[in-house]
Amino acid sequence: MVIGDARTRILDAAEELFAGGGYEATPTAVIAKLAEVPKGLLFHYFPKKIDVLVALVDERTLVEETREVDAVPGDPAGTLSRLARRLPLRASPAMRRILFREADTHGSVKDRLGRLNGELIRRSRFALELALPGARGENARLEVAAATFAAVLLYQENLCQLTGHQIDPDAVAELIAHSLV
Amino acid sequence: MVIGDARTRILDAAEELFAGGGYEATPTAVIAKLAEVPKGLLFHYFPKKIDVLVALVDERTLVEETREVDAVPGDPAGTLSRLARRLPLRASPAMRRILFREADTHGSVKDRLGRLNGELIRRSRFALELALPGARGENARLEVAAATFAAVLLYQENLCQLTGHQIDPDAVAELIAHSLV
Amino acid sequence: MVIGDARTRILDAAEELFAGGGYEATPTAVIAKLAEVPKGLLFHYFPKKIDVLVALVDERTLVEETREVDAVPGDPAGTLSRLARRLPLRASPAMRRILFREADTHGSVKDRLGRLNGELIRRSRFALELALPGARGENARLEVAAATFAAVLLYQENLCQLTGHQIDPDAVAELIAHSLV
Amino acid sequence: MVIGDARTRILDAAEELFAGGGYEATPTAVIAKLAEVPKGLLFHYFPKKIDVLVALVDERTLVEETREVDAVPGDPAGTLSRLARRLPLRASPAMRRILFREADTHGSVKDRLGRLNGELIRRSRFALELALPGARGENARLEVAAATFAAVLLYQENLCQLTGHQIDPDAVAELIAHSLV
DNA sequence: CATGAATGAGCTTTCATTCAT
DNA sequence: TATGAATGAAAGCTCATTCAT
Missing domain, CATH: 1.10.357 (Tetracycline Repressor; domain 2)
Structure with a gap:
C-alpha cells in the first residue's frame, strides 16, 4: 500500500536513508526503490541528487x-x-x-x-x-x-x-x- | 621531491583528503595520486579503503x-x-x-x-x-x-x-x- | 546490424565466449563488446557476472x-x-x-x-x-x-x-x- | 612446521588449490601464502603461473x-x-x-x-x-x-x-x- | 637463493544521469 | 507525468609479474 504522492515518498525514503547511512553512501537507485518510484521520476522531481538533500532540509x-x-x-x-x-x-x-x-x-x-x-x-x-x-x-x-x-x-x-x-x-x-x- | 616512505605518504594524503572532502567522497585513486604512489600499492598496504581510515585513527x-x-x-x-x-x-x-x-x-x-x-x-x-x-x-x-x-x-x-x-x-x-x- | 534486444545479445555473446574460453577467462567487458552493448547495461540485466552463466543454463x-x-x-x-x-x-x-x-x-x-x-x-x-x-x-x-x-x-x-x-x-x-x- | 623444500611446497599448495577452486580462480599470491613462501620465490621457480600447472601435470x-x-x-x-x-x-x-x-x-x-x-x-x-x-x-x-x-x-x-x-x-x-x- | 615492496593493466561493479516512449 | 532501459565514467579492488636489495 503506497502512501502519499511520489515526491513525498521520495523525500520520506531519502530521509530514512540519509539518516541511516549518510548522503554519499546512499545511491539514488536505493532511494527510488524504497520510495517505490521509478528511477526516472526521482530525477524528474530532483534533477541532481543534492537537490534531494536540499529539499529535505528546506522543507523538513x-x-x-x-x-x-x-x-x-x-x-x-x-x-x-x-x-x-x-x-x-x-x-x-x-x-x-x-x-x-x-x-x-x-x-x-x-x-x-x-x-x-x-x-x-x-x-x-x-x-x-x-x-x-x-x-x-x-x-x-x-x-x-x-x-x-x-x-x-x-x-x-x-x-x-x-x-x-x-x-x-x-x-x-x-x-x-x-x-x- | 618525495618525502617519507610509501605507506606514510599514503596516510599523509588520506589525512589531508579525508579532512577536506570526507571519507566517502575521496576516491582511492586520488589518495594514490596525491601520495605519488601507484594505485596498486595503496591496496598492498591497505586491502580495503576503510583500512586507511582505521589506520589513520589508530596511528594518528x-x-x-x-x-x-x-x-x-x-x-x-x-x-x-x-x-x-x-x-x-x-x-x-x-x-x-x-x-x-x-x-x-x-x-x-x-x-x-x-x-x-x-x-x-x-x-x-x-x-x-x-x-x-x-x-x-x-x-x-x-x-x-x-x-x-x-x-x-x-x-x-x-x-x-x-x-x-x-x-x-x-x-x-x-x-x-x-x-x- | 544489431539483432535481437540487448539482453538476448548479451546472452548470445556470453554463450559464444564461455564456450570458447571458459567462464573465468571471459571478462564482462568482452561480453559487452561482442554484444555491442555498453558495459553498464550488462549489469543492469545481470547484477553479478555469475548471473549471466546462471541465466544461460536456466534459459538455454x-x-x-x-x-x-x-x-x-x-x-x-x-x-x-x-x-x-x-x-x-x-x-x-x-x-x-x-x-x-x-x-x-x-x-x-x-x-x-x-x-x-x-x-x-x-x-x-x-x-x-x-x-x-x-x-x-x-x-x-x-x-x-x-x-x-x-x-x-x-x-x-x-x-x-x-x-x-x-x-x-x-x-x-x-x-x-x-x-x- | 614447514615440510619439504620451497618448490615442493609450492606444488603441494597449487595441487590443493587448483583441485579445489580451479586454476583460473586461484591467485598466485594464495598459492604462495599456503606454501608459506614469499611471492617472489614462486616466480623464481615458475616464471609464469601456467608453469605451475604444467609442472604439476608433468611431475605428479x-x-x-x-x-x-x-x-x-x-x-x-x-x-x-x-x-x-x-x-x-x-x-x-x-x-x-x-x-x-x-x-x-x-x-x-x-x-x-x-x-x-x-x-x-x-x-x-x-x-x-x-x-x-x-x-x-x-x-x-x-x-x-x-x-x-x-x-x-x-x-x-x-x-x-x-x-x-x-x-x-x-x-x-x-x-x-x-x-x- | 630469498624477499616483499612496487607496478599498472585490467577486473567486476557502481552510479548519477539521460532519454525515448 | 511516468517509465525503465540505456550510458559511460569512475569506483574499489585484483593480480600476474618485476625488481632492487
Missing part, C-alpha cells in the same frame, strides 16, 4: 525564530529547563541526524545548523535576561551562560549519539542558574 | 588516559582553564576533523571519540574534586559541571566549525567555578 | 523429463540407438560445452548436468525394459546396462573433445543388447 | 604405458575387473581432478588426459584379446567393448563427481564379457 526542518520565550522572572533554572524541552527546531529525529551529519555536504545544511545554534543562544540569552531582571548589566556573563547552555543542548542532539554519554539539561540549567546569582 | 590519534591533572586547590576556574588548554588528544587539526566527521563511518572512529569524551569528563571531574576539596560530597553537581565543561570543549573542537560560533573556555571555566561555590 | 538448456520412449519390443539395439540419436537435452553445441566445462563453477550448472545424467539413465533403463519384455526380473543387469550406455553418451558429449577419441553409440547399443540376451 | 601424473596386462584366458570379466582396479594413472585424487578440470586450460594437460584415455582403451583391448583367445578375428567388436569400458572408467574418475552417480566397474566388466561370448 524549521528553525523557529521568534521573540517569545516562556520565561519566569526569578526562576532562571526553570526557564532554561522549559527552553530545553522545546527546542526551536521542528524536525524529525532522522532530520536532526541529517542536519548534523551532512553539514559538510552542502552549504544549505550548514546554514540551517548555524541558524539553529544562533537561535538557541539568542533564546537562552533572552530567557536569562527575563528570568534575572537584576543581571541586565552583566552582558558578558549572560553571553557565556547562554552559549554554554546552547552547547549542552547541541551536544544532546548530536554528540551524545557518537559518544554514548547523556547530559541532563535540567541539571545544567540549575548549574547555570546557580552561577548567575 | 591518541587519547591520553592518565591520572595526572594540573589542579590548584581553591582555584577551580584556573584549573579548568588549564585543562582546556591541554586537551588529552594528540592529533593534528586534520585528524581532529576526521575524528568528528567520520564517527558514523566506522566503529573504530566512534570508539576513539567516545574515549575522548570519557576522558574529558573524567579529567574535568577529577580536576574539580582537587580544586574544590570542600565539594567532596556533592557528587551529582560535580558530575554535571564536568559534563558541561566537556560538552563545551567538544563543541569548540567540532560544532563551532559547523555553526560559526566560538565559545571562550576560560569564561565557561569561571562560570562553572562560580556555580560550585 | 532444457533436460526433457518425460515418460515416453520410442522402444521396439525385441529390438533393444535399435531402441538404444534411437535413444542416442535424440538425447533429452535441448541445447546448442556451445551450451553443451558450457554445461560440462562449468559444472564446477556454479551449483545450478552442476544441477542441470546431474539431471541430464539421471534422465539418460532412466530412459535407457525404461527403453531396455520395453525392448526386452522377458528381462523384467533382472533388475541389476538392466541397471548396469543403462548406466553404461549413459556413460558412453556423456563421454561422447564431453570427454571425446578432451581425449580426441570417438565412440560409435550404435555399436555400443548393439554390444549392450547382445549382453542382455 | 604418470600414465603408465606398458605392455603388461594381468589377463586370465577364459575370464574376460575378471580380467577387466582387475584392470579397473589398477588404472594406469599414478596421481593423487587432487591431481586427477585437475587433469579433467583443466584440460581446456593448457595443451599439456589435455595431452596427458588423451594419453590416459588411449592407454585405457589399448589395455582394455589387449586384455580382452588375451582373455578371449577365440575372439581374435572380431576386431570391431573388441574395439567397441574396449572403448565402452574405458568410457565407464573415465566416467567414474570424473563425471560421477559432477553427476553424483556411481557405476560399479565390476558389473560393467561382467556385462561386457557377457556380450562377447
